[in-house]
Amino acid sequence: MKPTRVAIGRKGFNWYRTGHAWIYRDDVRDTGGAKSGDVVDLCDERGRFLAKAFYGDRSKIALRILTRANEPVDCSFLRRRIEEAIRRRGGDLIPDGACRLVFSEGDLLPGLIADSYAGWIVLQALIPGMDCRIEGIADIFGELCKPHGIICRNDASARTIEGLPIEKKMLRGERPGLIEVREGEIRYLADLWEGHKTGAYLRRSPCAQRTSPATGSATSPRARETPLMPCASSIARRSGST
16 A cells, blocks of 8 residues: 655745754645554655655644655664664663663654663653554564563653643553662662653763762762752652661
């Protein structure tokens, strides 16, 4: 079956030429009957192929580009992109550490967040295109990372803009309690089910690691003053009495 073709106007094409990863709804000329979550062929007004993209029918961002090559966007495609994202992290992956494995458009996987916490994977699908493929994505992470379990934290408010429900569920394994995580010399407990974002604020983790030599281990009073603490309401610092 031929993929649905979605045509964009001149303004959208100009954005495309700059390398922009999104096409806004106002710049779409013809949706071709595309349904939310579909992978579509993005075309110009003359019908020339430009890219493969996820289509969404709710938010102002109608199209999120996946690849500018005319290639199938299937399980093999997603696996390759996830493998590339994990490979880019290199030495950041340690058994009891924490790391953002996939960061949406930054890893050419729009709408997908994947974090690793001491052998557990937490996923977020923020757009319909990733939401309807989350089971297959969980299979890929299960094969590549061999995690203790995989949690789906689809409770980000951004999902409502896309017409998606707010939910949390276990995709693989049993629901965990608090997970002890180490970042450099800092140790903390992350609540992957109820905690902030996916359990902690991993985008600040390099900052926490840089400050850990100055603040000491997490069992010292000064460790509770690290920059990681104020932005992670979900994190329970481990003191000497716990």
